[in-house]
Amino acid sequence: xxxxxxxxxxxxxxxxxxxxxxxxxxxxxxxxxxxxxxxxxxxxxxxxxxxxxxxxxxxxxxxxxxxxxxxxxxxxxxxxxxxxxxxxxxxxxxxxxxxxxxxxxxxxxxxxxxxxxxxxxxxxxxxxxxxxxxxxxxxxxxxxxxxxxxxxxxxxxxxxxxxxxxxxxxxxxxxxxxxxxxxxxxxxxxxxxxxxxxxxxxxxxxxxxxxxxxxxxxxxxxxxxxxxxxxxxxxxxxxxxxxxxxxxxxxxxxxxxxxxxxxxxx
Ligand code: GDP
Ligand code: K
Ligand code: MG
Numbered sequence: 001x002x003x004x005x006x007x008x009x010x011x012x013x014x015x016x017x018x019x020x021x022x023x024x025x026x027x028x029x030x031x032x033x034x035x036x037x038x039x040x041x042x043x044x045x046x047x048x049x050x051x052x053x054x055x056x057x058x059x060x061x062x063x064x065x066x067x068x069x070x071x072x073x074x075x076x077x078x079x080x081x082x083x084x085x086x087x088x089x090x091x092x093x094x095x096x097x098x099x100x101x102x103x104x105x106x107x108x109x110x111x112x113x114x115x116x117x118x119x120x121x122x123x124x125x126x127x128x129x130x131x132x133x134x135x136x137x138x139x140x141x142x143x144x145x146x147x148x149x150x151x152x153x154x155x156x157x158x159x160x161x162x163x164x165x166x167x168x169x170x171x172x173x174x175x176x177x178x179x180x181x182x183x184x185x186x187x188x189x190x191x192x193x194x195x196x197x198x199x200x201x202x203x204x205x206x207x208x209x210x211x212x213x214x215x216x217x218x219x220x221x222x223x224x225x226x227x228x229x230x231x232x233x234x235x236x237x238x239x240x241x242x243x244x245x246x247x248x249x250x251x252x253x254x255x256x257x258x259x260x261x262x263x264x265x266x
Pocket of ligand 2: 010
């Protein structure tokens with residue numbers, strides 16, 4: 001069994017990896033690139049933990065992000081540990097929503113709590129986990145605090161989140177169409193594939209071309225774009241706005257800003 005460690009760059013993934021693993025199973029490079037790949041034996045269970053490069057988005061703009069997206073498209077793994085920077089929730093949660101959309105169990109390690117506190121931000125963990133629909137464990141990846149609790153949560157958690165961003169009727173319709181197009185051909189989430197395709201994810205486009213045929217997929221994409229244009233938008237904009245609205249809702253109930261720091265930070 002394999003567990004993927006994912007998150008934005010510099011959120012503490014490698015620090016956490018070192019606390020959660022005993023010995024290395026493998027240290028080398030990702031295929032075709034000189035980006036370090038580390039696989040360790042997860043302490044709690046007969047599982048391997050894979051330390052992935054940092055990604056702001058799954059639409060690969062950097063070599064690091066391309067490694068992450070190819071991993072999500074090609075590799076077999078069971079669960080995701082998503083390290084989230086508590087001081088940068090607004091940006092980090094955009095990735096979290098996309099990982100939840102991938103429809104594998106996600107457990108969140110909420111790191112950098114000291115930095116968040118320094119900014120005058122308080123995070124209501126209960127509210128965060130209720131809204132995200134997955135376990136959230138506060139950790140200090142640098143000091144190793146909370147890592148055992150996180151490891152147990154990862155071992156025990158087997159459900160996929162019930163959180164579904166509402167992308168509106170039109171996009172939801174195309175997600176259904178994608179399901180019937182690819183469900184016989186892949187275990188990947190049709191929802192995730194459709195949304196990544198709409199966002200212009202070139203790796204996903206290529207993958208879908210080989211799964212469902214180039215003409216079919218290009219036509220599908222053209223029809224979505226035309227439908228979005230009819231309401232004066234680009235399809236990718238609709239996707240982004242829907243996610244951003246959910247993130248703002250989450251922040252409104254899970255993040256408290258101390259008065260004195262408000263102006264400096266927003
Ligand atoms: P990665 O890029 O996600 O793998 O992150 P790293 O594990 O390399 O950590 C990036 C930096 O953040 C390092 O300098 C860590 O020491 C630091 N770091 C990790 N966890 C914490 C934390 O909880 N608080 C603070 N202030 N720094 C941390
Ligand atoms: K780093
Ligand atoms: Mg790292």
